[in-house]
Structures are given as structure tokens and as C-alpha cells.
Amino acid sequence: MQIAVMGAGAVGSYYGGLLARAGHAVTLIARPAHVQAIEQHQGLWLESASFTGRVPVRAATEARAVQGAQFVLFCTKSTDTTSAGQDMAPHLASGAVVWSLQNGVDNAQRLTQVLGRPVAPAVVYVAAAMAAPGHVCHLGRGELVVGPHPGHAPLLAALTHAGVPVQESNNVTHALWAKLVLNCVYNPLSAIADLSYGPLLASHGVEQVVRNTVQECLAVAHANGIVLPPDTLDKVLQLAATMPQQKSSTAQDLARGKRSEIDHLNGFIVREGQRLGIATPVNQLLHTLVRLRESHPPAAGARAA
Numbered sequence: 001m002q003i004a005v006m007g008a009g010a011v012g013s014y015y016g017g018l019l020a021r022a023g024h025a026v027t028l029i030a031r032p033a034h035v036q037a038i039e040q041h042q043g044l045w046l047e048s049a050s051f052t053g054r055v056p057v058r059a060a061t062e063a064r065a066v067q068g069a070q071f072v073l074f075c076t077k078s079t080d081t082t083s084a085g086q087d088m089a090p091h092l093a094s095g096a097v098v099w100s101l102q103n104g105v106d107n108a109q110r111l112t113q114v115l116g117r118p119v120a121p122a123v124v125y126v127a128a129a130m131a132a133p134g135h136v137c138h139l140g141r142g143e144l145v146v147g148p149h150p151g152h153a154p155l156l157a158a159l160t161h162a163g164v165p166v167q168e169s170n171n172v173t174h175a176l177w178a179k180l181v182l183n184c185v186y187n188p189l190s191a192i193a194d195l196s197y198g199p200l201l202a203s204h205g206v207e208q209v210v211r212n213t214v215q216e217c218l219a220v221a222h223a224n225g226i227v228l229p230p231d232t233l234d235k236v237l238q239l240a241a242t243m244p245q246q247k248s249s250t251a252q253d254l255a256r257g258k259r260s261e262i263d264h265l266n267g268f269i270v271r272e273g274q275r276l277g278i279a280t281p282v283n284q285l286l287h288t289l290v291r292l293r294e295s296h297p298p299a300a301g302a303r304a305a
Helices: 010-021 032-040 078-091 107-115 153-161 172-193 197-202 206-223 232-242 249-255 266-276 281-295
Strands: 002-006 025-029 044-047 052-055 058-060 071-074 097-101 119-132 135-146 166-168
Touching: 002 010, 010 025, 010 044, 010 052, 010 071, 010 097, 010 119, 010 135, 010 153, 025 032, 032 058, 071 078, 078 107, 097 107, 107 119, 119 172, 135 172, 153 166, 172 197, 172 206, 172 232, 172 249, 172 266, 172 281, 197 206, 197 232, 206 232, 206 266, 206 281, 249 281, 266 281
Parallel strands: 002 025, 002 071, 025 058, 044 135, 071 097, 097 119, 135 166
Antiparallel strands: 044 052, 119 135
8 A cells, every 4th residue: 555654753654664564655754864864775774672674665855745645644743733734735645544643632633624634533652762863763562543534444454464553443532632641741751851751750759740740631631521531540650661761752852952742732731721720730830841941952061060
């Protein structure tokens, strides 16, 4: 099948690499350095527990490379959903199926408005990182939960054949909110402390911060009509054991001097709390601290007094 990955960072390149390895014609649409490395070395270097090696795959920097694709995995940052969707829209095939593999709870809706066609929201549970341009490391998990969408059965089968655990769910909205709670905990804390999840959660005082963050998120979710399972906090606390070496995407963004998605994570909870009259002081503090790190990155070689 012809498959395009729009916004192929670590997550998009991981899934695109697996699909290419399974024999599909995959095009990764990514930043110039990543594309240049893939072209120079004639493929993506994919490193995982089950496979390490070079995967032949096409790569491009322009959104028009989605032309002819039967399926598009949309993996951009939440901050780029609208602009990337607008760039991609004129080049989409009329019958192309689009999945949103993004953090946050409203990207599929926003992308649907931009494209004027249904977009299936997908919840991503994978630990992956860009070791270097053209080099993706898979650090753990990898499953997907996707909402129903007409015509996506071939992509479900292709992902399964490629080794990706994928589940179709009629309740994907709740799954998106559950993932949002995870992100509101691990993304800012990992970024602020510059720690991977295992050492982070083992640090003194962090578990109480996690509990307070989750409590605020659950209150906002409930006010929106989203009732998450009673073991949500337990699952959040257990995540560190399944991805002990993973640093959050927000931590990776800050390390590269890039803008993070924090406005669509803790920032979203803060805005919804304000709209609904729910206090969210912990989420507000985490959001503020990450934004400060974005605006004032530490100088190279700087040391604390």
C-alpha cells in the first residue's frame, strides 16, 4: 500500500519504518536534516529490541509528498496541526484515509475541520526517540488505539502484520483523555527535571506531585462528561516501570531548542479549568515552568550556583 507519514519525528518514523519493513511503500515527510540523512544512507536506521537495521523508505520535506497515498498517518506536533493540515489538504487523494497520531484530545477534530473529511483519532503508547537524524530508537511499548473510520480495515491489517498491536475502539475519546492525563504528568516533569521516567518517579516528593496533577485532570475531565476508570492514578504511576528509560517528548523538544506541545497538554487543562471554574494550580505551575524553560533555555555550559 501507499502510506505517507506527515510529521515523521520519532513516533511517525517508528511506525512508518515498521510498515516499510513489512513491504509497504512508505514516504516519511519530515524536517530537512532527517530527510537528508535518510537519503544519504538509503534508508532509516531503526533500532528496537526485536530489530536493528536499515529500512529502505522514501523521505521528503514537502507536504505535497502525500499525493497518491491511500493512508496518511498524521504525526505533527499539536502546535502544527492547522498549518500542516492546510499544506497537506490540496494534495490528498479523494479517498485517502487520515489518522491523527498526536498528543492532546482535539487534534482529530481540528484536522477534520481543516481537511473537510473525517479524521480518525488514534491514541499512541510508544516510547521512541530520535538518536540522530535518520536514526530512531524504540525504547518500549508501541500499541495504538484508534477510533472507527470507514475504509481503514486494510491499514489495521497492515499494522498488525507489521507487528503493531492496534485496537479499534468506539470509546476513543475516553482513551485520548486517559493519555492526556499521562502526558500532563510525565511530559512537564521529565522536561523540568531532565530525567527519564524511572529515576523521575523514584525521586523524593514526585509521587505526591503526580497525585495532585492527576486529581486536577480528573476533575476537569469529569466536568467535561468524561469519567475515567478508578484505577487511572495507578496506571499513571505504573507507566514509569514500563518506560523507565524514556524521556518525554517535551524534554526532547527542550533539549533541541524546539517549541513543545505543553499548551495542548497542561495548558489545555488550565484553560478548561478556567472555563469550568475548576482550580488547577499544579497544572498551571507545570505549564508555566515549561514555558519558562522554552523562553529562557540554560546557556551551554552554565552551572547552577
